[in-house]
Amino acid sequence: MATTLAPTELLDTPLAIGGRGFRSRLMVGTGKYRHNQEMAQAIDASGAEIVTVAVRRVDLDRTKEEGVLHHLSPERYFLLANTAGCYTADEAVRYARLAREAGFNEFVKLEVIGDRETLLPDTAGLLEAARVLVKDGFTVLAYTSDDLITALRLEDAGCAAVMPLASPIGSGLGLLNPYSIRTIKQRLEVPVIVDAGVGTASDACLTMEQGVDGILMNTALAANDPDYSPDVEDVEGTIQEAIQQIFARCSTMIAERRENPTEDLTSVLVHAEVDGEQIEEHEIVMGFFLLVAAGNDSTRSTYSSAMRALMESPDQRQLLVDDPSLIPGAVEEALRMFPAFAHFRRTTTKDTVLNGQKIKKGEKVVMWYPSSNRDESCYEDPDRFDVRRNPDHQAFGAGGRHFCLGASLARLELKILLEETLARYPNMTLAGKPTWVESAFLNQLKTLPVRLSP
Numbered sequence: 001m002a003t004t005l006a007p008t009e010l011l012d013t014p015l016a017i018g019g020r021g022f023r024s025r026l027m028v029g030t031g032k033y034r035h036n037q038e039m040a041q042a043i044d045a046s047g048a049e050i051v052t053v054a055v056r057r058v059d060l061d062r063t064k065e066e067g068v069l070h071h072l073s074p075e076r077y078f079l080l081a082n083t084a085g086c087y088t089a090d091e092a093v094r095y096a097r098l099a100r101e102a103g104f105n106e107f108v109k110l111e112v113i114g115d116r117e118t119l120l121p122d123t124a125g126l127l128e129a130a131r132v133l134v135k136d137g138f139t140v141l142a143y144t145s146d147d148l149i150t151a152l153r154l155e156d157a158g159c160a161a162v163m164p165l166a167s168p169i170g171s172g173l174g175l176l177n178p179y180s181i182r183t184i185k186q187r188l189e190v191p192v193i194v195d196a197g198v199g200t201a202s203d204a205c206l207t208m209e210q211g212v213d214g215i216l217m218n219t220a221l222a223a224n225d226p227d228y229s230p231d232v233e234d235v236e237g238t239i240q241e242a243i244q245q246i247f248a249r250c251s252t253m254i255a256e257r258r259e260n261p262t263e264d265l266t267s268v269l270v271h272a273e274v275d276g277e278q279i280e281e282h283e284i285v286m287g288f289f290l291l292v293a294a295g296n297d298s299t300r301s302t303y304s305s306a307m308r309a310l311m312e313s314p315d316q317r318q319l320l321v322d323d324p325s326l327i328p329g330a331v332e333e334a335l336r337m338f339p340a341f342a343h344f345r346r347t348t349t350k351d352t353v354l355n356g357q358k359i360k361k362g363e364k365v366v367m368w369y370p371s372s373n374r375d376e377s378c379y380e381d382p383d384r385f386d387v388r389r390n391p392d393h394q395a396f397g398a399g400g401r402h403f404c405l406g407a408s409l410a411r412l413e414l415k416i417l418l419e420e421t422l423a424r425y426p427n428m429t430l431a432g433k434p435t436w437v438e439s440a441f442l443n444q445l446k447t448l449p450v451r452l453s454p
């Protein structure tokens with residue numbers, strides 16, 4: 001599947017680091033994928049040229065099929081060794097040299113980690129290691145904090161690029177301090193590549209808008225929530241098996257309804273005609289599967305997010321307890337603030353201009369619902385959960401012929417869930433920190449510990 005723009009459409013100049021030109025400003029990593037095939041496909045689709053590899057963690061023997069390197073051709077990608085997982089300057093220097101001995105080029109992404117919890121860099125150790133490696137003939141790209149003084153010192157030390165973080169590695173918090181990144185870019189001569197914490201495509205845009213030369217992203221592309229991708233040998237097989245069971249159930253139901261029609265949706269579909277033709281069995285089965293997949297976690301997570309917002313704003317909850325007729329409006333507010341799907345992609349059918357931005361016919365456009373639903377030009381104080389707002393929103397889609405087929409059902413389910421929960425547990429409280437699904441697409445809570453009564 002081609003998901004990147006054809007190179008002829010790119011008007012950009014090449015990115016130059018250490019005297020070498022690169023055609024893409026996106027760098028990617030190899031970690032966090034479920035298996036090597038998935039990694040290879042994702043990296044291919046990303047269009048990136050530079051792929052960074054943690055020499056401490058991967059098997060450097062590329063003949064071994066189970067190793068990461070076996071799947072990344074050095075003719076196709078520029079493999080950039082990194083020293084992730086090194087906690088001292090000595091260790092980082094040792095692993096950089098090991099990579100070079102193992103056949104990597106003279107480039108190294110230098111990391112000296114200072115803290116096991118946040119993985120923030122040890123900038124003193126980093127400077128020390130950078131000086132040694134530059135002297136040793138390496139082209140050093142230094143992963144650092146967003147501190148200008150350290151960035152300047154790394155440049156002085158001879159680093160070919162400085163890679164400040166947007167936020168802690170893997171946090172997905174996005175660009176926490178645009179001012180610092182902008183300042184580093186303005187003051188340094190060498191390329192500035194933002195390295196960590198860029199969680200979404202919109203974060204990447206915001207980061208590039210600071211004028212930096214490139215971005216390194218991994219978690220955002222590889223994001224696979226471990227709880228959503230169980231660590232079993234044959235994940236694909238297990239998923240396939242479950243899907244087959246759903247298909248088999250549906251086929252049985254179709255056969256039954258052909259024989260003995262009832263009033264239900266399957267009976268209608270089995271006997272319906274579109275343009276004089278019956279709907280084929282596989283079309284009904286796929287529709288059934290779509291309903292199962294689309295309607296499940298979406299509604300569950302909107303409910304959890306709504307309850308969390310109400311527990312965090314007891315005054316808002318009290319309004320609903322006192323007057324349950326406000327609940328349908330509160331459902332809309334929850335859908336606005338916590339859209340269960342972060343984005344959908346469309347292809348434009350004609351040239352258009354949106355808020356001053358020209359979009360050509362045929363371009364791919366991503367609609368980002370957590371952003372549009374908090375558009376400050378549409379909503380007053382958009383980050384406030386207000387059960388009386390009863391807003392319009394795009395949680396079910398943003399117009400056009402595609403729209404959530406289950407919107408009415410989801411609204412009904414959410415209304416009943418809130419009514420029943422507030423009636424039974426009006427004093428429910430939070431009993432810990434919620435966790436989110438690790439995904440760029442699912443904008444959903446994974447767990448929400450609560451205490452049903454004080």
Ligand code: HEM
Binds near residue numbers: 403404
């Ligand atoms: C809070 C709950 C839900 C949310 C936030 C939600 C959101 C969405 C979104 C954003 C889309 C994509 C629209 C587009 O392509 O632009 C969609 C499509 C869809 N949803 Fe939902 N949904 C929810 C619940 C449900 C339920 C309960 C069902 C059915 C049982 C359902 C069935 C579908 C189907 C079949 C589609 C595909 C429609 C198409 O492409 O034409 N959804 N939903």
